[in-house]
Amino acid sequence: MPSQLHPLEVNPTTGEPFLRLKSHNNIILTPPRLSDIAILPEYFNDSRVYGWLSSPPQPYLPEHAEQWIAKxxxxxxxxxxxxxxxxxxxxxxxxDQVPVRAIREVREDGTEAFIGDMGILxxxxxxxxxxxxDWEKKAGxxxxxATLPVGDPNIVWSIGFYLAPSHHGKGIMSDVLATVLHDWAIPRMCVRRLLCNxxxxxxxxxxxxxxxxxxLTRTIENHVEARGEKRSIHVYEWNA
Ligand SMILES: CC(C)(COP(=O)(O)OP(=O)(O)OC[C@H]1O[C@@H](n2cnc3c(N)ncnc32)[C@H](O)[C@@H]1OP(=O)(O)O)[C@@H](O)C(=O)NCCC(=O)NCCS
Incomplete structure (x- = not known):
């Protein structure tokens, strides 16, 4: 009988499932934890993070972190x-979910620091x-x-991610995406089409x-408004 968590591992002490990155052996992905609430405002109030995102509210308050982790x-x-x-x-x-989206650095003393998140939706x-x-066709x-059945290869997916500024530029998110895509999203969610910007x-x-x-399929001028400013986007696509 296969374990339904395959290929996730399980922490023998806590019972929590996790996925280890392919190239960064000291970094694991786990489900979100309530303890992450305390650190989220620090990351989302840093312009090196929120400056590239349109959705998190600004200023980012503890109640926003509570709502996000609850969800x-x-x-x-x-x-x-x-x-x-x-x-x-x-x-x-x-x-239709990645159960391990929280990125954690495992320190030498065994403690784990929450350093970011990657979601596929x-x-x-x-x-x-x-x-x-075409804005008129967007909602439809x-x-x-959203109504295509779980596992339908025609579902179009998107990805959102961020990392603590202290960990930028070390190849971590490239490794997170490679690991999640090939170890979970493709085999366990049947992800075949990705549309990101x-x-x-x-x-x-x-x-x-x-x-x-x-x-990179398109660049669109002044496509979204973030904090009162129009931003241009690059569209990236991936098809299996
Ligand atoms: C975007 C983000 C997740 C990238 O994660 P990361 O772990 O720093 O990225 P990586 O280290 O894997 O880098 C990927 C590639 O981009 C390059 N790169 C990374 N940061 C760069 C920078 N500031 N300028 C130029 N190139 C950069 C790297 O060199 C690497 O390419 P290489 O291996 O060929 O040299 C991270 O910078 C971040 O959290 N930014 C704020 C939030 C955000 O932008 N989220 C995404 C919204 S679409």
Whole structure:
């Protein structure tokens, strides 16, 4: 009988599932934890992080962190429950979540520091799903994509990620994306199509996508508004 957590490992002390990065052996991915709430405001109030993101509120308050962890932990708890419930099944369950999205550095003394997050979700960029930007079709396309059944290879997915500024530029997020994509998203979620975007000028994020085989398909001027400023984007796509 296969373990439904395959290829995740399980911490023998805490019982928590985890996935170790391919190239950074001291970095693991786990479900979000309530203790992450305390550190999130530090990261999301740092312009080296929020300056490249449009969604986190600014200033980022403890209540925003509480809401975010409640949501993301709830989603990963649900998928872990579904996997546990299928433990006697002969076949591996296909799911629509990555249960290990929190990035943690394991220190020499065994303590773990929360250093970032990577999520994969059904695309919130319906306006980019055709060859031309179409805001009128955005909501309908996103709804249609959201109703495709779990495991449908036609689902269009998107990725969001950030890392603590202290850990930028060390190849960590490239490794996170490679590990999650090949060890979980492709085999366990049947992810086949990814549509992502980055603000023009975000060299680190562009590098992460480029190194993972994503193709730069379009650059769109003044596409989104973030904190009162219009931002241009590069669109990156990946197809299995
Ligand atoms: C974007 C981010 C996640 C990148 O993670 P990272 O671990 O620093 O990226 P990597 O170290 O894996 O770098 C990937 C590539 O980009 C290059 N790169 C990284 N930072 C760079 C920078 N500031 N300028 C130029 N190139 C950069 C790296 O050199 C690497 O390419 P190489 O291996 O060919 O040299 C991180 O910078 C971050 O959290 N930024 C703030 C939030 C954010 O931008 N999120 C993404 C929104 S789309």
């Amino acid at each position: 993301s932990k709830g989603e990963t708890d649900n998928v872990l429950s579904a996997l546990a419930a299928a433990e006697t099944s002969e076949q591996l369950l296909t799911v 059904r695309t919130p960029y319906g306006e980019l799903m055709g060859s031309e930007v 396309r996103e709804k249609e994509n 980055v603000f023009v000028g975000n060299e680190g994020s562009m590098g992460v996508f480029r190194k993972n085989g994503f193709v």
